[in-house]
Amino acid sequence: MPPKGQEGDSSASTDSNSNSFFTVPAPIKRLFDKFPLTTYPANELPQRFQPNTANQLFVFTDARGARHGRPSFNPQCLKWQAYLKFVGIDFDITASNNHASPTGALPFLLPALPADTLNPIPSHKLQKWAIEQVHCEEEQQLNLRFEVYASLLDHRIRHAWLYMLYLDSENFDAVARRLYVEPATTNTVVRAALSHQLQQAARDELLKNSRYIDAADLEGDAGGAFEALSTLLGEDEHFFSRPNPGLFDASVFAYTHLILDDTLGWKKNRLAQLLREHPNLVQHRDRLLKFF
Structure with a gap:
């Protein structure tokens, strides 16, 4: 290139049976007491990602493509790279990969200063952000x-x-x-x-x-x-x-x-x-x- 919820509660008549059925065996419970399941937050930005005076768009590209602002070779990245250009938003390109993204997917954007914190904008929020910046039309x-x-x-x-x-x-x-x-x-x-x-x-x-x-x-x-x-x-x-x-x-x-x-x-x-x-x-x- 460029993505589950839990089922609803059981009825009251089945609560007692469900509770006994899903009782965790004692040996397994002792294991999870020592090594509890943890839900990890989104990836943190690598330390080399520092606040900048320009918007930074992180996409699949190579070093030369990033320097010259060339089109990304990934369709999802290129879609948003092109859109930001079309609506007149200036940005620099940074070569990246999915592992470096806070959401696990490219592209994402770091807005320019001034900013109190680094708040990366994932691709599904880029259009909303762009509209707020330049007041362009929402085609949909x-x-x-x-x-x-x-x-x-x-x-x-x-x-x-x-x-x-x-x-x-x-x-x-x-x-x-x-x-x-x-x-x-x-x-x-x-x-x-x-x-x-x-x-x-x-x-x-x-x-x-x-x-x-x-x-x-x-x-x-x-x-x-x-x-x-x-x-x-x-x-x-x-x-x-x-x-x-x-x-x-x-x-x-x-x-x-x-x-x-x-x-x-x-x-x-x-x-x-x-x-x-x-x-x-x-x-x-x-x-x-x-x-x-």
């Missing part, structure tokens, strides 16, 4: 079709992306391994384990929606999504006829840019072929790339 309330078309990105296009990046062996070795695995560790055993974890996570995600994984079906669904997005955009420069790009433009750009980015080193890229069948989506990507 402006167009009822927003959520419908967003589901095309979150499901059809994302699923095809997961397959192309993680489950196509040639692309995994050429792209995902280089971007996500090799920077994380030099230990070959750990690299092998991390590679397996990444691929298994992608496989598990895809199997939530199907009994088996079919690359042709995933590509076909993505092609249909591109066609629908192309129709939605039409001859406009931005989605939903906005005068300036917004969150939906950023969400689309996060995938179209990375799919069309030959510098990533794709070995197989059927998604790029499907995307190029819609020149207005390609032109949309090229226009937004000028923000970087």
Whole structure:
């Protein structure tokens, strides 16, 4: 790339049976008395994360990409990186990973000074924070079709992306391994384990929606999504006829840019072929790339 509550109480008639059934055996109780279960708080920020005079956005990128503010190679990170640029919020990029995030996921943002404490803003709160800073519009309330078309990105296009990046062996070795695995560790055993974890996570995600994984079906669904997005955009420069790009433009750009980015080193890229069948989506990507 880019997530349970307890069941309700039993009725009063079953309370006595439930209490006896769930009694902890004495040996187990003595063990937990010595080593009680602890709920740990969110990860603390590493000490190198110090207050800054600029907003800091922590994303998946490399050192060179961070220095030059280049697009992240992770769609979720790139979505918010682009959105903040589109609404006119200045920030610096910091290369990071999920383990360094207080929430366990990227991106997150540390607001600029003045601030009494370090209060990182996770991705699901970034739009609200941005609206408070620059008083921009909230697209979801402006167009009822927003959520419908967003589901095309979150499901059809994302699923095809997961397959192309993680489950196509040639692309995994050429792209995902280089971007996500090799920077994380030099230990070959750990690299092998991390590679397996990444691929298994992608496989598990895809199997939530199907009994088996079919690359042709995933590509076909993505092609249909591109066609629908192309129709939605039409001859406009931005989605939903906005005068300036917004969150939906950023969400689309996060995938179209990375799919069309030959510098990533794709070995197989059927998604790029499907995307190029819609020149207005390609032109949309090229226009937004000028923000970087």
